[in-house]
Amino acid sequence: MTDPHPMLDIAVEVRDALASGRPVVALESTIISHGMPYPKNVQTAREVEQIIREGGAVPATIAVLHGVPRIGLDDAQLDLLGSDEHVRKVSIRDLPYVIARGEHGATTVASTMRLAALAGIRVFVTGGLGGVHRGAEHSMDVSADLTELSLTDVAVVSAGVKSLLDIGRTLEVLETLGVPVVTVGSDDFPSFYSRSSGFRSPLRLDGAAEVARAMRAKWGLGLAGGMVVANPIPVEDEIPETEIGALIARAVAEAEEKGISGAAITPYLLGRIVELSGGESLRANIALVKNNARLGAAIAREYAAL
Numbered sequence: 303m304t305d306p307h308p309m310l311d312i313a314v315e316v317r318d319a320l321a322s323g324r325p326v327v328a329l330e331s332t333i334i335s336h337g338m339p340y341p342k343n344v345q346t347a348r349e350v351e352q353i354i355r356e357g358g359a360v361p362a363t364i365a366v367l368h369g370v371p372r373i374g375l376d377d378a379q380l381d382l383l384g385s386d387e388h389v390r391k392v393s394i395r396d397l398p399y400v401i402a403r404g405e406h407g408a409t410t411v412a413s414t415m416r417l418a419a420l421a422g423i424r425v426f427v428t429g430g431l432g433g434v435h436r437g438a439e440h441s442m443d444v445s446a447d448l449t450e451l452s453l454t455d456v457a458v459v460s461a462g463v464k465s466l467l468d469i470g471r472t473l474e475v476l477e478t479l480g481v482p483v484v485t486v487g488s489d490d491f492p493s494f495y496s497r498s499s500g501f502r503s504p505l506r507l508d509g510a511a512e513v514a515r516a517m518r519a520k521w522g523l524g525l526a527g528g529m530v531v532a533n534p535i536p537v538e539d540e541i542p543e544t545e546i547g548a549l550i551a552r553a554v555a556e557a558e559e560k561g562i563s564g565a566a567i568t569p570y571l572l573g574r575i576v577e578l579s580g581g582e583s584l585r586a587n588i589a590l591v592k593n594n595a596r597l598g599a600a601i602a603r604e605y606a607a608l
């Protein structure tokens with residue numbers, strides 16, 4: 303591999319694995335700081351790292367600490383991200399700001415993808431992607447995650463797109479941007495808490511080896527950009543759309559009444575859905591991230607073996 307970027311601080315274990323071509327899986331940190339409550343967030347982050355190790359890959363959680371982009375965090379750093387209120391949500395546009403100010407930043411899918419790619423990591427595990435918000439035809443609120451997926455060569459394993467977003471329009475934008483959207487082992491595109499979304503998956507692959515071959519084919523052809531690898535939540539952890547849909551609709555309506563918009567809206571909705579569901583949504587969220595970690599480790603292993 304090429305030399306790592308001089309502005310990155312890469313943990314020794316991650317650096318060694320990358321230098322010798324062993325599998326590495328990137329993890330984002332917005333899910334820790336702004337996606338789940340403390341201390342479940344930190345506990346989940348540690349367990350997810352452990353699952354990736356058991357799957358034969360090295361975990362690399364990514365965040366900006368004291369203005370330095372870090373690839374691979376220790377226990378104390380995970381705890382800080384999960385508990386410190388001053389950790390900013392950092393998407394692509396915010397990276398220069400937190401670095402210049404020496405602040406802490408929790409990276410979204412978009413900024414985690416970019417930092418992972420700069421470090422030489424090709425597989426990234428998260429919970430849910432950002433996308434086109436409901437009502438975006440007026441607000442123009444479309445996550446930078448989608449733009450980034452069109453630019454940066456990283457495969458992103460998620461449980462699909464939450465129905466707090468406009469799933470149909472999200473899939474349309476991904477098609478326009480030339481981003482492959484594959485669901486592993488299912489014809490239905492999943493919607494985070496639920497195994498289906500009412501939308502057919504644009505593409506389906508069966509198993510980690512097929513995903514790894516698709517990654518190699520894409521980048522081998524010089525087709526720049528990422529790949530959405532959707533992994534449906536396990537049946538036993540699923541919350542049917544008929545149950546969660548009404549809670550999501552209520553949270554979206556409340557956000558609108560309160561005038562919450564922009565970067566604050568996704569964290570607000572996630573927190574409110576946990577409250578409205580009496581913690582059920584958090585339980586499902588944790589289960590699906592762990593499920594994604596298992597698949598991500600397997601994909602990283604298969605890709606490293608090609």
Ligand code: PSU
Pocket residue numbers: 330332333336337393409410411412429430431432433444445446447464494564565566568572
């Ligand atoms: N969707 C989820 N959980 C999350 C996020 C999205 O189900 O934690 C986070 C991710 O970090 C994602 C970000 O990249 O929200 C998108 O925020 P925005 O829409 O502001 O780009």
Ligand code: MN
Pocket residue numbers: 443444445446564565
């Ligand atoms: Mn937005």
